[in-house]
Amino acid sequence: MSPFGRPLVDGDRLEVAGAVVTLKINHRARRVSLRLDRTRRQIVATAPSARRLPEAAAFARERAGWIAERLAELPASEPIAPGMVLRLFGEPVLLQPGSGRARWLEADADQPHRIAAMGEGEGYARAVMLMIRKRALAVFTARTADYAARLGAPMPRVAIMDAKARWGSCRPARRGDGGSIRYSWRLALAPFAVADYVAAHECAHLLELNHGPRFWGHVKALVGDERPHRAWLRAEGARLHAFGS
Numbered sequence: 001m002s003p004f005g006r007p008l009v010d011g012d013r014l015e016v017a018g019a020v021v022t023l024k025i026n027h028r029a030r031r032v033s034l035r036l037d038r039t040r041r042q043i044v045a046t047a048p049s050a051r052r053l054p055e056a057a058a059f060a061r062e063r064a065g066w067i068a069e070r071l072a073e074l075p076a077s078e079p080i081a082p083g084m085v086l087r088l089f090g091e092p093v094l095l096q097p098g099s100g101r102a103r104w105l106e107a108d109a110d111q112p113h114r115i116a117a118m119g120e121g122e123g124y125a126r127a128v129m130l131m132i133r134k135r136a137l138a139v140f141t142a143r144t145a146d147y148a149a150r151l152g153a154p155m156p157r158v159a160i161m162d163a164k165a166r167w168g169s170c171r172p173a174r175r176g177d178g179g180s181i182r183y184s185w186r187l188a189l190a191p192f193a194v195a196d197y198v199a200a201h202e203c204a205h206l207l208e209l210n211h212g213p214r215f216w217g218h219v220k221a222l223v224g225d226e227r228p229h230r231a232w233l234r235a236e237g238a239r240l241h242a243f244g245s
Contacts (some may be wrong), residue, residue: 093113
């Protein structure tokens with residue numbers, strides 16, 4: 001019997017070696033397997049069928065050592081506190097204590113950009129992340145307006161999200177509206193060129209709902225070779241998702 005007192009099902013979660021292990025069914029899989037989902041900071045145990053989910057769970061427990069090693073390789077989450085210097089869209093931003101509502105302070109001759117917020121611990125961190133979201137929304141709204149105009153597409157609504165599986169999503173225009181694009185606020189922690197590539201990528205979807213040659217042609221016309229930016233996200237995405245988690 002499973003630890004749930006019932007048969008295991010797709011999506012059940014176990015704890016092994018201090019890690020969350022999510023059970024998944026993939027009918028195309030030929031065997032039971034484990035993998036590290038770096039973005040969600042969890043282990044996925046895959047089985048070819050529901051009948052073999054107990055085997056996947058047992059396999060995860062047998063590989064507790066491997067799971068612990070993979071978790072140790074993930075970037076640590078650094079506490080958000082006054083004195084910390086972030087890089088938002090490639091620019092240094094100093095976190096400092098403040099009073100009243102959190103606010104963004106532009107750079108001057110003596111200091112970099114700053115975020116001033118009040119509170120301590122989680123309260124301070126929430127205030128800082130709210131300001132990062134606002135900054136991300138402002139930057140992505142401007143970049144989306146530029147790229148939509150260059151592509152001859154209507155300006156979509158722009159919003160910020162905290163998705164773990166994707167950096168952006170696009171719904172093209174329909175009769176009566178210009179569509180919508182959502183971006184992960186964590187892209188503000190990436191270099192500007194990388195975040196700008198994601199904006200170009202999502203705007204290209206306003207014209208092409210696929211990843212075919214015409215789609216990539218639009219992306220290249222906007223930002224040139226996209227491969228270095230995609231490689232950066234693959235290499236550094238886990239670090240971005242560790243921020244504030």
